[in-house]
Amino acid sequence: xxxxxxxxxxxxxxxxxxxxxxxxxxxxxxxxxxxxxxxxxxxxxxxxxxxxxxxxxxxxxxxxxxxxxxxxxxxxxxxxxxxxxxxxxxxxxxxxxxxxxxxxxxxxxxxxxxxxxxxxxxxxxxxxxxxxxxxxxxxxxxxxxxxxxxxxxxxxxxxxxxxxxxxxxxxxxxxxxxxxxxxxxxxxxxxxxxxxxxxxxxxxxxxxx
Numbered sequence: 001x002x003x004x005x006x007x008x009x010x011x012x013x014x015x016x017x018x019x020x021x022x023x024x025x026x027x028x029x030x031x032x033x034x035x036x037x038x039x040x041x042x043x044x045x046x047x048x049x050x051x052x053x054x055x056x057x058x059x060x061x062x063x064x065x066x067x068x069x070x071x072x073x074x075x076x077x078x079x080x081x082x083x084x085x086x087x088x089x090x091x092x093x094x095x096x097x098x099x100x101x102x103x104x105x106x107x108x109x110x111x112x113x114x115x116x117x118x119x120x121x122x123x124x125x126x127x128x129x130x131x132x133x134x135x136x137x138x139x140x141x142x143x144x145x146x147x148x149x150x151x152x153x154x155x156x157x158x159x160x161x162x163x164x165x166x167x168x169x170x171x172x173x174x175x176x177x178x179x180x181x182x183x184x185x186x187x188x189x190x191x192x193x194x195x196x197x198x199x200x201x202x203x204x205x206x207x208x209x
Contacts, residue, residue, distance in 0.1 A: 004038065005036045025049060034080060040052055052077050054069070085115045089121065112168070132191050133190070134190070141162065
């Protein structure tokens with residue numbers, strides 16, 4: 001039941017370094033789409049001042065996360081919960097930060113909207129939303145390999161694809177977030193630090209055209 005990901009093994013430490021600089025000094029972090037659970041174990045083991053709540057929509061992923069959690073024995077790593085970002089309200093109503101690694105390009109745009117809308121409901125003012133993955137800037141890919149990857153994603157599912165920073169920023173603004181930092185990461189990926197600016201939950205659905 002315990003699964004592994006080569007990508008998670010490679011990127012977990014660079015991601016931890018960024019999170020260590022930007023996550024709060026204490027509180028509850030909700031990880032969306034935790035996948036195998038390897039990021040959750042790594043972050044909980046190093047960021048021991050925080051409680052880490054993994055989640056996923058996939059039953060096999062939840063089983064893998066729990067297997068990693070049970071093996072780690074970390075008290076600050078909570079049992080995984082089933083969470084569909086498009087289904088409101090989320091099962092966690094108040095958190096201090098939301099972390100989402102490598103999801104927005106392998107999910108339809110409705111899920112990206114759900115991620116921002118649900119995060120806005122769960123976070124207080126100045127709460128942090130962290131995204132990691134490949135992105136486009138002003139309609140352009142940052143590397144030929146990212147363009148090839150985007151093409152392969154869209155061939156698998158036309159609703160998937162590498163997202164543009166602009167469309168994420170517009171969606172963030174409409175849901176009460178400001179893009180605070182854009183941090184270059186290894187392998188042509190980026191860390192995006194959004195900060196909750198507006199107080200109160202957003203209403204309705206948000207579309208970017």
